[in-house]
Amino acid sequence: MRDVAERAGVSFKTVSRVVNAEGGVSEVLADRVAGAISELGYRPDERARRLRQSDAKTGAIGFVIVDVSNPFFSSVLRGIEEVATAHDSIVMSGSTDGDKDRERQLIDAFVSRRVDGLIVVPEGSTDNTLRVEIERGTPIVFVDLEPSELTADLVRSDHHLGSVAATEHLIAHGHRDIAFFGDHPDISSSRLRRAGYEQALTAVGIDIDENRIVQDRLRPDEWRDVIRTYLETHERPTAIFSAQNFVTVGCTQALHDLDLHTTIAQVGFDEIELGDVVTPGITTVPQHPLDLGRRAAQTLFNRIGGDRGDVTKEIIASPIIQRGSGEIRPAATPAD
Amino acid sequence: MRDVAERAGVSFKTVSRVVNAEGGVSEVLADRVAGAISELGYRPDERARRLRQSDAKTGAIGFVIVDVSNPFFSSVLRGIEEVATAHDSIVMSGSTDGDKDRERQLIDAFVSRRVDGLIVVPEGSTDNTLRVEIERGTPIVFVDLEPSELTADLVRSDHHLGSVAATEHLIAHGHRDIAFFGDHPDISSSRLRRAGYEQALTAVGIDIDENRIVQDRLRPDEWRDVIRTYLETHERPTAIFSAQNFVTVGCTQALHDLDLHTTIAQVGFDEIELGDVVTPGITTVPQHPLDLGRRAAQTLFNRIGGDRGDVTKEIIASPIIQRGSGEIRPAATPAD
DNA sequence: CGAACCCTTGACAACGTTGTCACACATCTG
DNA sequence: CAGATGTGTGACAACGTTGTCAAGGGTTCG
Structure with missing residues (x-):
């Protein structure tokens, strides 16, 4: 960004204004900045941006899954993706194979990257990594499985x-x-x-x-x-x-x-x-995995959007x- | 972090030292800090950390895929995940359905989050979003498909x-x-x-x-x-x-x-x-999608690790x- | 007993961005 | 024509973290 500013002969702030289309920039300067941006192939650093506005969302959610290569779960992921895209969000995912340590690692990795929320297929989880996260107020939705000792929104088949x-x-x-x-x-x-x-x-x-x-x-x-x-x-x-x-x-x-x-x-x-x-x-x-994913993500984004209502359970039955x-x-x- | 420091009655830096096990902290303080950390459920912000050490990796890679719910691709993803995990990396993924705009959006989203590298199934890509990225030196590996006008490492079936x-x-x-x-x-x-x-x-x-x-x-x-x-x-x-x-x-x-x-x-x-x-x-x-994913990720992490060798093409044949x-x-x- | 050393600790700057504010200048109003 | 208003621009702080450096205190050594 500094390079862009220098090249266009303006201050950072002006570049920032152009990038975010804030307006209040003369056309001459705006053009010069736009030119410099494309010449240098500059991309704003999303991390720094979100860091500054620390209340803002990171635009990413995490999906802790048992095994992506299981078509059931990959369809769930696809459903989640769809809804996430509609909310301008990216999905990070990782398979646990039901391994507790791996599950903890993944949740840690997601949380420390400040995802806006988590969708979890809790296979091994009496774990208190999750408990702590729930207490901190991180939005969490369980999908497919239901942990015995933790309470959060849940979407699964009957x-x-x-x-x-x-x-x-x-x-x-x-x-x-x-x-x-x-x-x-x-x-x-x-x-x-x-x-x-x-x-x-x-x-x-x-x-x-x-x-x-x-x-x-x-x-x-x-x-x-x-x-x-x-x-x-x-x-x-x-x-x-x-x-x-x-x-x-x-x-x-x-x-x-x-x-x-x-x-x-x-x-x-x-x-x-x-x-x-x-x-x-x-x-x-x-089962309708695509639908499970969509519903879970919908619930998650409602929470992220500020919904503080009671914990919900969606349990979906389908005829044989x-x-x-x-x-x-x-x-x-x-x-x- | 400020809260933790305050609670333990020490400075940020000391907390940082404890978190990163840098040593050079007395046991008394270290314990007090550790206590404060767990009481407050503090998690270091990975983004800020990586921001500070701006040469460091972000520990995330992006996978631009046609459709995760296609079992072929979800197995590729699984293979990528395995290798990524071994490199302490997270995988972000998104489906494009072969849509050019969506492809561009995803790549943008990944790049602006400063992924260390990209694995792409280039379905619509004469796109110069990718060209620009390649020129900037972002490590990119193509998998399954081969774009006609772009050059980067490639792994696919024959x-x-x-x-x-x-x-x-x-x-x-x-x-x-x-x-x-x-x-x-x-x-x-x-x-x-x-x-x-x-x-x-x-x-x-x-x-x-x-x-x-x-x-x-x-x-x-x-x-x-x-x-x-x-x-x-x-x-x-x-x-x-x-x-x-x-x-x-x-x-x-x-x-x-x-x-x-x-x-x-x-x-x-x-x-x-x-x-x-x-x-x-x-x-x-x-085809052996798990293997394709592993090889692609392996190639990507070699590049991320600094391999500047010639562009490689792995084309894998399997008997009927x-x-x-x-x-x-x-x-x-x-x-x- | 004073100098040189080590060990622990903290103050401060910096990463790349945006929000706040103030400044310069041009334009309107009474 | 003075004052009020508006417009474009930049300086600076801040987000949460780590690297650098210096200061404080204790120990060791001559």
């Missing part, structure tokens, strides 16, 4: 109700021996989904069988083998509720590997690509989509 | 060779009437893929038929209908090369819709989820993966 619906759907098609494959129970959505599964079973008097439940934190590509092995080493269930998108993919692959895809029924939680092209099509309880896999009936129905 | 291989594969299975469905020719990868397709055909003396080529910029979910309509209104090709991931998904859906999936051969460019579970499995020329759809032979082979 994991419980969706799972009840999925399980009831299988029961309605004659199944009583339904396996549950899902994420690690540390993850709040996974707990809720399992609870929904159990509730639906219990409601019709089916006992919960621990052998029918597999919950684990695996890499996306590991589920295929795990489920195939399960099916090879256990008495086979007549139906499966695969309670997460990667699990659903792995499950579908495993069923095809063993040529059981027309024998064992499957309902998944969350949509997957080509879910309607596989044979049979995969019956799922969909039938495509075939969930409507397979058990092969034999032995009298019991 | 779109041309991959497409030659895909087309040759179909030819080798007896096809001479092969349709090409792909992205808009504005996009450099799309041009290269089409060129590869044409080269392979021409090499064996097959004429290029414009009616067999559809290139367009569509929303991901539009391809299904477009391709179905094409197949309903045109004499049917015996094989299809679907030259992008969303196109491949739409094509597979359309083929299933019309029950042509066992009749018409298909080879896709880029992997898609469940590509091995659909019947038949989808033969593809894979056969899964069934690409090995379908034409129904009848009329003498011609």
Whole structure:
């Protein structure tokens, strides 16, 4: 900026006035300054600008996510981006893989860069990094997951109700021996989904069988083998509720590997690509990640804009989509 | 910081020393300061810190992407993130949807926040926003696409060779009437893929038929209908090369819709989820987006670290993966 | 016992920007 | 024609931090 001022033969302040189109600058000078700016390729330093007006927003928000490369989360991010753009804001994001330390690091990095707010998928967070931030008044919105001991605005799918619906759907098609494959129970959505599964079973008097439940934190590509092995080493269930998108993919692959895809029924939680092209099509309880992202960001920007209302919870339910896999009936129905 | 200093009864500088563990502070004071810091929940302002040491890095890079919610790109982002984390850097990202203005806006936003470098998927960029940045010496790496008039480091898949291989594969299975469905020719990868397709055909003396080529910029979910309509209104090709991931998904859906999936051969460019579970499995020329992201980021951080070597181009080829759809032979082979 | 040293601490300037104010000069008003 | 008003411009402080330097106090050494 100094260089520009010197080149145009004016003071900093005049340059500043031109850059910000404040007016009150004669045309002659304004032109000279504009010329100098483009000759030197000068860009105002946003950091310094925001530093000076220290009450001003930084025009950036942070998104702490479990894994961007999971299409569910990347769609959430896309939704957030859209709203952020409309508010002239930039999105910084980072994946945690559910690692507590990484989560803390990311939040620290965002906070120390003075983001205007945070959207967090809190996978490991009884953490008090977040607690401190909330107390300081940093706007924070949770998305997808719900931490047990922290309170802030929240937007997520109705994991419980969706799972009840999925399980009831299988029961309605004659199944009583339904396996549950899902994420690690540390993850709040996974707990809720399992609870929904159990509730639906219990409601019709089916006992919960621990052998029918597999919950684990695996890499996306590991589920295929795990489920195939399960099916090879256990008495086979007549139906499966695969309670997460990667699990659903792995499950579908495993069923095809063993040529059981027309024998064992499957309902998944969350949509997957080509879910309607596989044979049979995969019956799922969909989520709407783009929408989740938009809503979360909308809530965040309301807070950033000064909304001091009560903490809100948006819990979104979606009806099951039938495509075939969930409507397979058990092969034999032995009298019991 | 002032508050902390006051509370601990010391000067700013001492607080600064404690925060940065500079040493040379007595234990008594250090403890008092540490106490004040945690009581007040103080976080140093990274912006001010970096402002003061104006030669220092900001610890942030920008990623200008076409669409984060495309799994291909979100995997690239994930790869970038990994490397960035290892370099203590944050990633800001934004989707352009190939819109030039949006691209310029994003680059501006990143540059004025003084990112240490940029990774760009240059979809609309003859733009001189970027040219100016390159001239100023901002480290920039292009990924996936290659702008015609700008020079910087580049990491991408071998779109041309991959497409030659895909087309040759179909030819080798007896096809001479092969349709090409792909992205808009504005996009450099799309041009290269089409060129590869044409080269392979021409090499064996097959004429290029414009009616067999559809290139367009569509929303991901539009391809299904477009391709179905094409197949309903045109004499049917015996094989299809679907030259992008969303196109491949739409094509597979359309083929299933019309029950042509066992009749018409298909080879896709880029992997898609469940590509091995659909019947038949989808033969593809894979890309390795995670790896592309890692390499691009690695190159960028080398530059940021001061590497002034010649501009590099990494062009990565991968062998075709056969899964069934690409090995379908034409129904009848009329003498011609 | 005084000089030379080390250690801890603080005052001040600086980073790149904008807000505040005052100054110079031109123009209007009574 | 003096005073009031308006217009363009620049000097300076401030944002939150760190680098530089000097001062204060204690220790060591001759």
